[in-house]
Amino acid sequence: MTRPALIGDIGGTNARFALVTPGAFAPHDIQSLPCAEYPGIIEAARDYLERVGATGDQAPREACLAFACPVHGERVVMTNNHWAFTRTEVREALNLELFKVINDFMAQALGVPHVAEDERVTLQAGHCAPHATRLVIGPGTGLGVAGVFPGRHDWIPLPTEGGHVTFAPTDEREQNLLRHFRNRYGRISVERLLCGQGLLDLYVAHCSLKGANPQHRTPAEVTEAAGSDDPIARDTLQRFLKILGDVSGDAALTMGARGGVYLCGGILPRLLNWLPDSRFLEAFHDKGRMRDYTASLPVQVVTAPWTGLLGAAEALHNPEVE
Numbered sequence: 001m002t003r004p005a006l007i008g009d010i011g012g013t014n015a016r017f018a019l020v021t022p023g024a025f026a027p028h029d030i031q032s033l034p035c036a037e038y039p040g041i042i043e044a045a046r047d048y049l050e051r052v053g054a055t056g057d058q059a060p061r062e063a064c065l066a067f068a069c070p071v072h073g074e075r076v077v078m079t080n081n082h083w084a085f086t087r088t089e090v091r092e093a094l095n096l097e098l099f100k101v102i103n104d105f106m107a108q109a110l111g112v113p114h115v116a117e118d119e120r121v122t123l124q125a126g127h128c129a130p131h132a133t134r135l136v137i138g139p140g141t142g143l144g145v146a147g148v149f150p151g152r153h154d155w156i157p158l159p160t161e162g163g164h165v166t167f168a169p170t171d172e173r174e175q176n177l178l179r180h181f182r183n184r185y186g187r188i189s190v191e192r193l194l195c196g197q198g199l200l201d202l203y204v205a206h207c208s209l210k211g212a213n214p215q216h217r218t219p220a221e222v223t224e225a226a227g228s229d230d231p232i233a234r235d236t237l238q239r240f241l242k243i244l245g246d247v248s249g250d251a252a253l254t255m256g257a258r259g260g261v262y263l264c265g266g267i268l269p270r271l272l273n274w275l276p277d278s279r280f281l282e283a284f285h286d287k288g289r290m291r292d293y294t295a296s297l298p299v300q301v302v303t304a305p306w307t308g309l310l311g312a313a314e315a316l317h318n319p320e321v322e
Contacts, residue, residue: 004054005316006045006063006094009107009308010035012080012141016306017048019060020313025114027309029054035081041065042085042093064100064316066107066308068141076101080141100322102315104308105144106157109136110318111311112262112302113148113155119304120262121272124281126298128260133158135257137248138265138302139198143191147255154318162251163191170246170283173239180205190247194240196267199223203236223270238278241271245283249294253287260298269303 004019007027015035018027029052038044045063049055069079077084091099102110112134133147145162148155167188169175181188181201192198199219207214212232216222225233252261261284268275285295304310315321 003058003061005313006049006054006060006065007309007312007316008045008063008065009104009306009312010041010065010078010083011068011104012078015041015044015048016309017045018306018309019052019054020309020316022062022317025310025313027306027313030306030309035078035083038083040083040085042090045090045094059095061096062098062316063094063096064102064312066102066104066312066315068104071101071103098316100315102312102321103159105136105138105146106159106321107308107311107315108138108144108264109134109146109148109159109311110155110157110314110321111304111307111309112136112264113150114310114314115302115304115307120300120302122298122300123263123275124284124295124297124299126260126296128298129258132258133255134259135248135252135255135261136264137162137251137261138263139194139196139244139267140265141195143194143198143247144265145251147257150259151320154320155314156320157315158255160255162254163194164189165247165250166190167193167243168246170286174243176209177202177205177239180208190243194244194247199236199240199267202240203233206232206236206239219267226274237271237274241274242279242283245278245280246286248280248299249284249287252284252294252297253290257297260300263299263301264307268301272301272303275301 009016014032016032018030133149136146143163145160147158167190169178196219203222222233226237
């Protein structure tokens with residue numbers, strides 16, 4: 001009997017695990033476990049395998065786990081929880097013959113080609129060049145920016161640190177916002193604004209510029225208030241989407257993303273009703289002489305809940321992923 005492989009998408013709060021049949025990409029037996037309840041990845045993985053009965057002669061011998069932190073060396077230290085480990089100790093503890101560790105947004109990028117059509121919402125139809133780079137970008141805890149390119153046999157990941165490029169204001173409102181943020185943080189990256197905390201910070205900045213006291217304390221509260229006709233919260237959300245359009249258009253030009261632009265992450269699926277009437281596409285197009293280029297690109301929001309798990313399954317036997 002063929003053993004399944006273990007795949008995972010590990011964030012600061014939850015560890016999402018699944019099994020995948022060798023040669024396939026569809027995850028099954030998906031479970032999400034709270035990281036705070038386990039000393040580390042080994043204990044969490046063992047508990048998951050016990051829960052789904054993948055032990056003994058059904059215990060995986062292969063695994064690919066994606067983590068929301070830098071994963072360049074032998075030792076991996078989680079950014080937003082207490083987990084830390086070495087690749088060797090996990091491989092030995094779980095008795096794995098193959099163990100790959102990848103960044104969570106690389107997993108998002110590698111997962112996008114495997115997302116079903118009905119789990120993508122089109123913002124701009126455009127024209128998809130068949131043998132061209134795809135841009136994958138998305139605000140969440142930070143701002144992930146990556147690409148994937150269709151190689152001869154496998155998808156080739158193009159990891160970047162594009163979320164850390166410098167924020168460039170395009171109008172007077174954004175000039176004022178930039179001054180506000182510089183006084184607090186110094187140099188401002190686009191990730192400083194385009195993430196969950198960034199949405200809240202944008203709201204506080206708008207309140208400051210309007211001489212109002214902030215009434216909301218979390219990004220979710222700001223989003224809910226925007227839908228309840230709170231004018232400052234509404235302006236904040238609209239500005240967030242406009243800046244995202246600016247940044248996504250710039251990234252598409254930089255990457256040459258004629259294969260399309262895919263908006264991922266946990267925030268945007270919750271803002272689907274806002275996107276069509278926002279200034280996202282206006283800002284995405286507003287690239288001077290390159291306007292026709294950005295206006296021709298397909299743009300879709302990925303709503304699939306397990307894109308990172310699909311990417312981990314892709315990475316497992318992809319020779320382009322070490």
